[in-house]
Amino acid sequence: xxxxxxxxxxxxxxxxxxxxxxxxxxxxxxxxxxxxxxxxxxxxxxxxxxxxxxxxxxxxxxxxxxxxxxxxxxxxxxxxxxxxxxxxxxxxxxxxxxxxxxxxxxxxxxxxxxxxxxxxxxxxxxxxxxxxxxxxxxxxxxxxxxxxxxxxxxxxxxxxxxxxxxxxxxxxxxxxxxxxxxxxxxxxxxxxxxxxxxxxxxxxxxxxxxxxxxxxxxxxxxxxxxxxxxxxxxxxxxxxxxxxxxxxxxxxxxxxxxxxxxxxxxxxxxxx
Numbered sequence: 001x002x003x004x005x006x007x008x009x010x011x012x013x014x015x016x017x018x019x020x021x022x023x024x025x026x027x028x029x030x031x032x033x034x035x036x037x038x039x040x041x042x043x044x045x046x047x048x049x050x051x052x053x054x055x056x057x058x059x060x061x062x063x064x065x066x067x068x069x070x071x072x073x074x075x076x077x078x079x080x081x082x083x084x085x086x087x088x089x090x091x092x093x094x095x096x097x098x099x100x101x102x103x104x105x106x107x108x109x110x111x112x113x114x115x116x117x118x119x120x121x122x123x124x125x126x127x128x129x130x131x132x133x134x135x136x137x138x139x140x141x142x143x144x145x146x147x148x149x150x151x152x153x154x155x156x157x158x159x160x161x162x163x164x165x166x167x168x169x170x171x172x173x174x175x176x177x178x179x180x181x182x183x184x185x186x187x188x189x190x191x192x193x194x195x196x197x198x199x200x201x202x203x204x205x206x207x208x209x210x211x212x213x214x215x216x217x218x219x220x221x222x223x224x225x226x227x228x229x230x231x232x233x234x235x236x237x238x239x240x241x242x243x244x245x246x247x248x249x250x251x252x253x254x255x256x257x258x259x260x261x262x263x264x265x266x267x268x269x270x271x272x
Contacts, residue, residue: 026194029194032102036095040095041209042209045209047213049215052215052216062149062150063151063271069157070159070168070172082168110182113182113186114236114239114241115242116243123243123244130248134248142154150218153271156256157260165261172253178250181245184229185232188206207228208226210229
């Protein structure tokens with residue numbers, strides 16, 4: 001890996017004025033990181049650990065239990081369900097807005113971590129390539145670990161066949177891509193670099209966090225997401241852009257969420 005976490009070379013690249021503000025002192029940065037994670041994926045990691053403890057103490061093996069990712073929020077009341085789905089999607093993005101605000105306060109911006117649309121060709125092309133690589137590997141890990149009894153049966157969607165199911169699943173996938181990659185890769189690696197962490201330690205911490213908030217899916221997916229985090233962390237250190245990772249994650253989840261509607265139960269080797 002490189003010797004330091006990449007950052008834009010000019011004030012224009014970073015989206016800052018010509019006289020950039022000095023980053024906050026380390027003590028404040030530590031508390032900032034703790035607060036952001038406590039309001040977002042750090043809390044999700046704690047919830048996943050508790051859920052996994054519940055799964056381990058329940059009757060039957062892991063593969064006999066299910067983990068549902070997108071569920072109805074109002075049974076048999078489609079318009080109320082849609083309203084609650086959209087409400088949850090919108091307000092789940094609040095931590096991303098908080099990160100953008102905090103970075104702006106420190107004289108930076110979302111462009112500092114490459115969360116922008118300045119390089120659409122690069123972002124879409126590399127994002128698609130990463131999606132193919134990680135998606136194929138993740139599917140293999142899931143199928144193998146499920147057959148070994150190390151992973152729950154994952155049900156990407158239990159929505160009830162409404163006309164809006166697919167648009168909501170696509171939005172859910174985009175939300176996951178933005179929330180996870182902006183916070184756990186771009187923001188966290190950038191701030192840990194400012195706190196003096198070695199790049200490999202920062203990437204490892206980011207990857208372990210990603211693995212833990214997926215632990216509710218089982219041991220196999222814990223390690224699968226750990227590897228995904230290492231690959232995505234390496235990519236960010238190499239290129240200094242989080243947008244291709246957002247694209248990759250979004251594509252992976254769209255295939256998983258929408259594909260499950262049409263494929264699960266129709267393909268013999270997919271767990272069901």
